[in-house]
Amino acid sequence: MKKHRPFWALWGGPIVMGVLTTTGLITALVSDTWGDWWSWVGLGIPVAVMCWYGRPRAPGPTPPAQNPRAGVER
Amino acid sequence: MLSPTALRRWSWTHKWSSLVCTVFMLLLCITGLPLIFHHEIGHLLGTEVEAPAMPANTPRASLDQVLATAKALHPDRVVQFASHAEDDDNVWFVTLTPTPAPTDDFRSVAVDARTAQVLAQPRFDEGFMYVMFKLHVDLFAGLPGKLFMGFMGLLLLVAIVTGVVLYAPFMRKLAFGEVRRDRSTRVKWLDLHNLLGIVTLVWAFVVGGTGMINTWADLLIKYWQHDQLSVLLKPYEGQPIVPVAERGPLQQALEAAQAQAPGTKLSFIAFPGTAFSSPHHNTFFLRGNEPLTSKLLQPVLVDARTAQVTASPQLPWYLTALLVSQPLHFGDYGGMPMKILWALLDIATIMVLGSGLYLWLRKGLQAASPATPTAGSVTGGFAGSALPTSGAARSTEGAA
Numbered sequence: 001m002k003k004h005r006p007f008w009a010l011w012g013g014p015i016v017m018g019v020l021t022t023t024g025l026i027t028a029l030v031s032d033t034w035g036d037w038w039s040w041v042g043l044g045i046p047v048a049v050m051c052w053y054g055r056p057r058a059p060g061p062t063p064p065a066q067n068p069r070a071g072v073e074r
Numbered sequence: 075m076l077s078p079t080a081l082r083r084w085s086w087t088h089k090w091s092s093l094v095c096t097v098f099m100l101l102l103c104i105t106g107l108p109l110i111f112h113h114e115i116g117h118l119l120g121t122e123v124e125a126p127a128m129p130a131n132t133p134r135a136s137l138d139q140v141l142a143t144a145k146a147l148h149p150d151r152v153v154q155f156a157s158h159a160e161d162d163d164n165v166w167f168v169t170l171t172p173t174p175a176p177t178d179d180f181r182s183v184a185v186d187a188r189t190a191q192v193l194a195q196p197r198f199d200e201g202f203m204y205v206m207f208k209l210h211v212d213l214f215a216g217l218p219g220k221l222f223m224g225f226m227g228l229l230l231l232v233a234i235v236t237g238v239v240l241y242a243p244f245m246r247k248l249a250f251g252e253v254r255r256d257r258s259t260r261v262k263w264l265d266l267h268n269l270l271g272i273v274t275l276v277w278a279f280v281v282g283g284t285g286m287i288n289t290w291a292d293l294l295i296k297y298w299q300h301d302q303l304s305v306l307l308k309p310y311e312g313q314p315i316v317p318v319a320e321r322g323p324l325q326q327a328l329e330a331a332q333a334q335a336p337g338t339k340l341s342f343i344a345f346p347g348t349a350f351s352s353p354h355h356n357t358f359f360l361r362g363n364e365p366l367t368s369k370l371l372q373p374v375l376v377d378a379r380t381a382q383v384t385a386s387p388q389l390p391w392y393l394t395a396l397l398v399s400q401p402l403h404f405g406d407y408g409g410m411p412m413k414i415l416w417a418l419l420d421i422a423t424i425m426v427l428g429s430g431l432y433l434w435l436r437k438g439l440q441a442a443s444p445a446t447p448t449a450g451s452v453t454g455g456f457a458g459s460a461l462p463t464s465g466a467a468r469s470t471e472g473a474a
Contacts, residue, residue, distance in 0.1 A: 009249075010242060010245060014238075021275075022276055028408035029398070039408040040412065043277070043412065044411075046274070049273055053252075053253060
């Protein structure tokens with residue numbers, strides 16, 4: 001029961017998202033060229049990640065046409 | 075790993091800090107959405123003032139003429155501030171109020187910087203955007219409203235930090251971004267709450283934190299006057315506000331201020347007795363030309379009678395922090411793509427708030443039904459049986 005997940009498996013995603021956002025927020029403050037471009041990447045990727053994982057779809061990790069019951073038994 | 079007691083405490087803090095501020099945060103997110111695009115909306119509505127095109131070398135009218143034009147329209151008022159339009163220094167905006175004291179009763183006159191002719195008399199104190207702005211900033215309740223909103227912002231920061239702590243126990247058996255759609259609607263929304271919450275974490279923390287700092291702006295400026303200006307103003311002690319008739323030429327004062335800080339642009343002028351100046355000075359706030367320095371201001375105090383520079387004090391750290399926190403709150407420093415991303419992150423935050431509220435309401439319904447097992451009691455009553463580490467939950471079941 002007390003088996004811990006490796007740190008990176010749990011926090012890797014959140015840390016990457018946080019670093020992207022932080023750098024994006026800062027670079028646009030200091031540069032109006034590359035800084036702005038990076039801010040669009042740094043803020044854009046987290047937005048894309050939310051859209052991808054949060055996109056409306058039928059239950060199950062695989063497309064419902066292939067395996068509508070996938071994941072139910074977990 | 076969190077002990078069951080610690081988990082319960084973090085959960086309690088997360089639940090109550092967020093519940094108290096949720097309604098206000100929803101209001102802030104919703105009113106903030108149009109404010110991100112206030113410039114574009116102004117253009118669309120035609121309320122944005124634009125100066126007619128003239129050759130670039132057209133001579134500019136003197137500042138004294140510009141103010142005379144504005145004052146002629148409102149002879150019973152005093153000039154508090156004058157500033158250039160955000161992206162066009164061919165337009166002067168002159169703000170007139172009954173007295174130099176801070177007030178919501180103001181009139182604005184837009185004057186052409188070359189001809190000193192009136193361009194428009196925009197009303198910034200009415201209409202849809204004004205209502206959005208006031209609801210966002212102070213709930214129409216002035217400084218107490220601002221400080222109240224600032225406190226709600228502080229609660230949001232607490233809710234964010236406690237939310238991060240709770241992320242671990244909830245996500246221990248789930249992959250990043252996993253949304254369990256094969257379980258109940260509640261589990262799906264819990265997973266979405268965790269996903270959107272953890273991804274918007276840094277953004278929400280920065281926008282919430284800088285928003286809170288902005289609510290202190292009035293106080294910080296008052297403190298600045300007390301802390302720094304009062305020393306500079308010692309020689310003037312006991313003198314009343316310099317009467318308008320005894321004031322020196324403003325154009326000369328403007329030129330003296332700009333000579334003091336070459337390579338800067340004027341942001342705004344605060345006239346004697348107003349919140350941003352002293353009773354004896356016209357204070358010129360100049361900003362730099364670099365992306366970062368353009369957000370910072372260099373005040374130059376020019377004696378209102380003699381038009382000579384009195385001092386050009388370095389802005390203290392707390393006002394620098396306030397000025398840097400403004401773009402970070404507004405999202406207006408990275409072009410249109412950044413504004414769109416700002417709006418999308420704002421919408422994601424609305425979903426985090428809404429799903430949090432939903433999860434709490436659903437829990438309330440479940441608790442009311444005796445048939446439902448209360449495995450969630452350990453998590454302070456908002457996570458329920460969706461907590462993947464049910465072992466820990468079971469060991470303390472019924473304790474709460």
